Amino acid sequence: MSIKVNIRRQENADKEPYWQSFEYSGERHVSVATMIDAINGDIAASAKGGERPIEWECSCEQGLCGACAMVVNDRPGLSCQMFCDELVQEQPEIRIQALSKFPVVCDLVVDRSEMFEAMKEMKLWLEAPAKVRPVNLPLQYEVSQCLMCGSCLEACANYSLGEAFTGMPTAMSALNLTLMSENKAYKKQYTKRVYEGCSKSLACQEVCPMDIPIVEAVSKMNRISVWSMWNLFGKRKQPVGMTGVNIE
């Protein structure tokens, strides 16, 4: 029996989006990415000819590069890591669309340049040789796994293009750099561009394809950047809303 797959398509930024349905009858335990490849194979082989294959981005095909992030059954994630057999257990049809927080380039391809620009604006780089504090290494390692795929920003209620809030990719990098340096600039950037805009829904942690311990990372960063200043000013009480996050 085949699976009905609905894909939201858009030829380019200026054209109207539309939904198109496909039937997929290949192997079930395959990733959505592999299934899209197979659908494109069918399009190529179809007698009609001239039909445009589905555009999507990929590189590693195994969850290591972040290229293939999209929204499948209303959940953002890496299409090479979401499996058709598991998806059809939830609902009979599979629904695929591009990440909605970024401008569509074509079909499932979006322009994620804003994420990369934010890293530059926030000056997320080392100015001095890294300091190694072995106790911090495991967390530094985890937060450096960020693929810059954009899934967390898709899931985040507070992120939208062009706003000050830059979300977790920048927070993870800021924490890594803070832990390996004496530089306070990262904390300031973090406070301004992440802390102040984050409503702690933590939807990001749920969708992160690398299972980065975002809650732990954010609470650590909050402790060193925000609460340390708070304490300095003699206001010993923790800011409201942060209590739930302080798991350490």
Place this chain on the structure above:
Amino acid sequence: MNKIVILGSGLSGLTAALKLAMQGAAVTLVSPAYAERSQSVMAMGGINAALNTKGEDDSVEQHFVDTMQGGSYLNDPEAADNLVRMAPELVHWLAELGVNFTRDEAGRVDLRNFGGQKKKRTAYAGARTGKQIMAAVIAGCRKYEADGTIERLTGWRFHSLILEGAQCAGAVIIEERTQALRSITADAVIMAVGGPNGVFGHTTGSRLNDGYAAGALLSQGVEFANLEMIQYHPTTVHTATKQMLITEAARGVGGRLYVLRDGQPWYFMEEWYPERGALMPRDVVSQSIYKVCNELKLGINGGQTVYLDISHLPKAVIDSQLDEVVSICRTYLNLNPYEEPIPVAPGIHYFMGGIKTDKHHRTNIARLFAAGECSAQYHGANRLGGNSLLGAVCGGVVAAQSAGAVTGIGSAVADVAGRRALAAAAGELERWKGTAPSPLSDYTAVRRELSSLMYGSMGIYRKERELLAARKRIAELEQRAAEARHPYSYYEDRTLYANLLLAKAMVESALERKESRGAHQRTDYSEKNDRQFKKPTNARVAGGGIAVDFG
């Protein structure tokens, strides 16, 4: 200050960009996608350096010997010497750049065993060495992107070299999605486009490395070395998507290879090579698996796979060092490697051959340099695990030094050459648009046939008859490709031509090497022949075909 164009933002391209930017050169970095998407992030196992911190009396000299032996002495000895000597300082540089290497109890960069090497010499960052290294190098480059020293062109690919007489004056690039063309003149160009995975397809690496650039460079007169040397990694698993790598670290920490003989596990590598067992160089392990499956017919269910067993290892070791292996097995194979053995088979993983460069990473064309997997100098007939991240960083550093030191080309001369090259490229694109499109299926059929032809004739064992048949078939495919015009993508159309040309050069190189050495094993010439062939092959276009010589 020099103006340099770098094509490719994997580890070698980024390292070169960072080093050049630190010297104040103006860098343009061109790649089809962000550096986070490059194949370099996929490397898991580690990077080699004789840091000698394990009380094993290691040295750069021993690293050199292992590298040369592993490469069956086709490596450029001067370049390899440079590689191993620079390695310790490069790993320290990476650590200072912020790479989160795994540390030993004393807080030093930890080292582990890797194939083809007798000493613990492979530095690693958990189970994701490539990703961790790339994260730090990307952050390093970011500073110079922010101040404009490095200009990034993402979504663009190499199209062709701008040639001014015998020298390179820049590159024409193409935006894949819009087919827009652009010329960038420069004092020097560094190619860092990675290995040509696209010629075969379904390799362990990245789909972005489509092999277009290599074929296009070959057609423009760039020389290639050792194209017949293609590494089959012994332990890959077959998934519906592609062959996926099971890192050598699995054997490095004690994973064992076996098949069932008379119902009992037979650890063939340990019996055949008691000293290093499953940690022999990759070519030897892949050839052994081939023998077990084809000559002894002991492959699992009579097929081409054998078992890799890690189930006896302590859970803590698997958790901390092999989590990626666990994740691949669970996600793609529905298999639990804590309890069950993993069925593995050799799969294409690395191209030792590539653009011929010397120890300064110069090519046969003035002002054109190459680094990383697209270039050939360090690895000879077989690459040791952990030597290619090292080669990518080292190549980036050396190519940056060489490119940074060229004299200015003179912008007037370069501009004229750039306009000419751009006009030629635009003219060709216009002509292409004027030809009648074919159904996409015609195009994909040629592509598929090329892939199966290459896997068939350029496998672990090769023979003259098959190589000659491949030569003939490629000529036919070239004919068909000329008729099967891609319906809408000029770039994809050109890529098929470029792949066919590179495939031809691979087959011709394999035909000429009438011996067995490293990754090139011939059933009709089963011995190594040092007298005639202890030299790299050189392939170039000549008289409408490919000419191959040695030296």
